[in-house]
Amino acid sequence: MNKQIVVALDYPSHDEAIAMAQKLDPSLCRVKVGKELFTRSGPAIIESLHRLGFDVFLDLKFHDIPNTVAQAVLAAAEMGVWMVNVHASGGQKMMERTVELLDQKGVDKPLLIAVTVLTSMQRDDLTGVGLDVEPIDHVKRLALLTEKSGFDGVVCSAQEAPMLRQVVSPEFKLVTPGIRPMGASADDQKRIVTPQDAVRDGSDYLVIGRPITQSENPVKTLEDILSDIKNA
Numbered sequence: 328m329n330k331q332i333v334v335a336l337d338y339p340s341h342d343e344a345i346a347m348a349q350k351l352d353p354s355l356c357r358v359k360v361g362k363e364l365f366t367r368s369g370p371a372i373i374e375s376l377h378r379l380g381f382d383v384f385l386d387l388k389f390h391d392i393p394n395t396v397a398q399a400v401l402a403a404a405e406m407g408v409w410m411v412n413v414h415a416s417g418g419q420k421m422m423e424r425t426v427e428l429l430d431q432k433g434v435d436k437p438l439l440i441a442v443t444v445l446t447s448m449q450r451d452d453l454t455g456v457g458l459d460v461e462p463i464d465h466v467k468r469l470a471l472l473t474e475k476s477g478f479d480g481v482v483c484s485a486q487e488a489p490m491l492r493q494v495v496s497p498e499f500k501l502v503t504p505g506i507r508p509m510g511a512s513a514d515d516q517k518r519i520v521t522p523q524d525a526v527r528d529g530s531d532y533l534v535i536g537r538p539i540t541q542s543e544n545p546v547k548t549l550e551d552i553l554s555d556i557k558n559a
């Protein structure tokens with residue numbers, strides 16, 4: 328089974344994250360460790376999740392000079408994570424140096440993914456940082472740069488998936504947060520899509536946090552989403 332759902336374990340402690348992971352079935356989903364959890368728990372959380380049998384997406388969104396990002400991604404690869412991400416806006420040299428270093432070291436490469444435009448942003452947020460473009464156009468530009476740099480895929484909103492599927496190779500992975508089942512609260516997300524539409528529009532992996540982790544019955548919510556996407 329192609330495990331398409333990645334549950335975002337956005338918790339303030341190792342034990343709270345593990346308590347949720349223990350309710351989940353690693354044959355049905357993968358998990359994501361982000362900045363809050365990793366900053367509080369460090370690599371121990373990755374080891375614990377691996378022991379439970381999960382594939383781990385380490386979401387630290389690296390963005391720095393090429394050597395620094397390449398070395399950080401190497402450290403992630405050596406922890407055995409399944410997927411790791413950087414910000415595409417760090418540029419081509421940053422991504423190319425990362426691929427080159429991992430090749431030189433001969434480590435097993437995680438899926439190398441670059442964030443395009445955060446799903447919490449819309450046009451006026453881009454204007455605020457000096458980018459006078461529509462999110463979809465900026466996503467396209469950064470996705471093409473990411474592919475050219477030898478990375479495996481991008482993080483984007485599933486709203487951009489149909490457009491990207493026209494311009495990138497079929498193997499290029501589209502990882503889409505900002506997923507909200509019909510009627511769920513959007514929280515701080517802006518470019519949101521339902522699970523079913525995300526899959527139908529060509530998303531490979533759906534990153535879902537609060538709709539599952541803050542649900543009264545996370546396991547049932549996950550099962551409902553899985554059954555929705557099966558019908559997509």
Ligand SMILES: O=C(O)c1cc(=O)[nH]c(=O)n1[C@@H]1O[C@H](COP(=O)(O)O)[C@@H](O)[C@H]1O
Pocket residue numbers: 335337361386388412442444445446447482483504505506514516534535536537538
């Ligand atoms: O890279 C990410 O995972 C990410 C990129 C992005 O553009 N938007 C985004 O929401 N995320 C992450 O995806 C998760 C979404 O969580 P929920 O909004 O709770 O479903 C969070 O952990 C975010 O850090």
